[in-house]
Amino acid sequence: MSTLGYALLCTLHRGPLTGYDIVRRMRKPIGYYWTAQQSQIYPELARLSAAGLIEHEADAGPGPRQRKTHRLTDAGREALAAWLVEPPAPRAPRDEAVLKTYALAAADPERMRGFYLAEAEAYQRRLDDFRAQHADLLSRDADNPPRRADDPRHPQFGAYATLELALASFPARIAWYRWLAEKMTDLGRLRNTPTDPPTP
Amino acid sequence: MSTLGYALLCTLHRGPLTGYDIVRRMRKPIGYYWTAQQSQIYPELARLSAAGLIEHEADAGPGPRQRKTHRLTDAGREALAAWLVEPPAPRAPRDEAVLKTYALAAADPERMRGFYLAEAEAYQRRLDDFRAQHADLLSRDADNPPRRADDPRHPQFGAYATLELALASFPARIAWYRWLAEKMTDLGRLRNTPTDPPTP
DNA sequence: CGCTGCATGTAACTCGTTACATGATTAA
DNA sequence: TTAATCATGTAACGAGTTACATGCAGCG
Structure with missing residues (x-):
């Protein structure tokens, strides 16, 4: 199977x-x-x-x-x-954005900054979408059975829990992209100044 | 290509x-x-x-x-x-643990709790490994050139940055597993009590 | 004497993607 | 009338996995 x-x-x-x-x-x-x-x-x-x-x-x-x-x-x-209940088989991770970051030294800093800002925005849009779904799940049949989707007995709890993970992990990713965009700005500035301070 | x-x-x-x-x-x-x-x-x-x-x-x-x-x-x-600098092609996500969570209602809560605790531990071990690599990268040639790996001009900055993402996102995942393990405990308790409180 | 590491390659297979094919109903 | 939605399927291809095959050097 x-x-x-x-x-x-x-x-x-x-x-x-x-x-x-x-x-x-x-x-x-x-x-x-x-x-x-x-x-x-x-x-x-x-x-x-x-x-x-x-x-x-x-x-x-x-x-x-x-x-x-x-x-x-x-x-x-x-x-x-x-x-x-079986432990999941380990899967090969494939994350193109992280792969690109590994070889970041080979890229033009200003263009790479654009890349990171675009990725941050794309993830932000997806996060907004998740938040909307999350709110939607919680509001639906909030009174009919006296249970919401965040109650583990609710039939939709599984779907709710998957959204919880997205809501917790996407902000970390977005912050990482923004941090890298900043570093790219620094790189552009630093490149125009002497590479090393003179040794005394 | x-x-x-x-x-x-x-x-x-x-x-x-x-x-x-x-x-x-x-x-x-x-x-x-x-x-x-x-x-x-x-x-x-x-x-x-x-x-x-x-x-x-x-x-x-x-x-x-x-x-x-x-x-x-x-x-x-x-x-x-x-x-x-090109935007990455969208890849199909495949996350077995999250898939299993989606169908969580079909599992035995006590055994599912074991699953989540085991996953949390596995991720914790990988996080520890990342932390060690992170510290190692920062300590290496910390004085020879007056730059560390967290300086974007350092040739290893790319590798360092990828570790930064892992260090930021793994704790969120571990916390999610622990939260689910707790919910599974709740489920076991709640199942032995009346399903719904009597409507007044 | 067998094991591990270095080093390069091929063959068979499974899994996943893109594209093709049919045809009714409903909306713009 | 053109497109989208519902609905089920097949064919060809490409990417990825498992297994096979060779052979030297060094270690215990």
């Missing part, structure tokens, strides 16, 4: 969905930490079906094919529960 | 290296945010050579083949400088 398979079981843990629904879920909010292409999803759903972890009922869809609504089987729910 | 190609140019930006040297660099410290398998590196070096971005001199190696020491050409240095 691939991680993608488990990711699909994860999207189905709160109720049945069509493949198309899953494609959309792979964007917001789950898409911020796990993504899959639509071309990966349909074959993987077929594999999960063959393994007996999901099942579907089909009705007439809008196009030439049937629409299938998938749900977890008992076996699927068990497989998911077992996987959730 | 693939990102891997630029990653190799990045490792060469401070001086010539053999393929084997690059394999090792792809672990510490650069390996914390960009990794490549040894089987990827050798063919990519050949491609970069063919494109004229690097060149090498060969001498008798220990094994049956020649040892090649690669360096950036002027064209390679220019290509690197141009790439560094």
Whole structure:
């Protein structure tokens, strides 16, 4: 079983969905930490079906094919529960912005400053988006059941918790970009002055 | 040109290296945010050579083949400088721990608590390692040139800056894991009490 | 005498991305 | 009428992983 398979079981843990629904879920909010292409999803759903972890009922869809609504089987729910508590396999980190920073000495400081400011802004926009989603989750059904999404018994607590991480880690990243932008300004200034103070 | 190609140019930006040297660099410290398998590196070096971005001199190696020491050409240095200031292509995020958190409602709270505590410890160990590297970089040649690695003119400033990000963002992650572990404890307690307080 | 480190490469495979293909309904 | 949304699938390619293969030098 691939991680993608488990990711699909994860999207189905709160109720049945069509493949198309899953494609959309792979964007917001789950898409911020796990993504899959639509071309990966349909074959993987077929594999999960063959393994007996999901099942579907089909009705007439809008196009030439049937629409299938998938749900977890008992076996699927068990497989998911077992996987959730296992330590995650270490993944190779790929962070282009940090890679570029490693080789920063090879770049023009003024242009690099522009790079960092642009990145800071992009992350700020994403942070604003997360904050809006966070507030939205907390306000929704705030009174109907006497529980909010920050209560671990709330069915949306998992989604809420993922937003909490983003809200805690994005500001650190933005501050890092701004710090680097400042350092680039310093570099431009320092380059026009004698490199080393004369030794006495 | 693939990102891997630029990653190799990045490792060469401070001086010539053999393929084997690059394999090792792809672990510490650069390996914390960009990794490549040894089987990827050798063919990519050949491609970069063919494109004229690097060149090498060969001498008798220990094994049956020649040892090649690669360096950036002027064209390679220019290509690197141009790439560094370009906005990074958006990458699909894959974070298994966060994915698992999304589907947390399907897990056993007590076992999930163990998962979060184990993750917190693993990240704490990596943070300690980063802190040691950070201190090491700052103490090295602290007097010889009157500059430390936190001076943007220092050749190691790039490597230093990448560690700064880790030092700023890992604590947020560890705190998040600990917060979730606590929530899992709460869940265990709350489950044994009436689900909803009686409405008056 | 076997293990680790140095050093370079290839082969087979899996995972992920881009692009193609079909077709109904609804909104601009 | 043109585009977007719903809905499901396949094909070709590229990137990344695991495993294989060779062979010298030095250490315990």
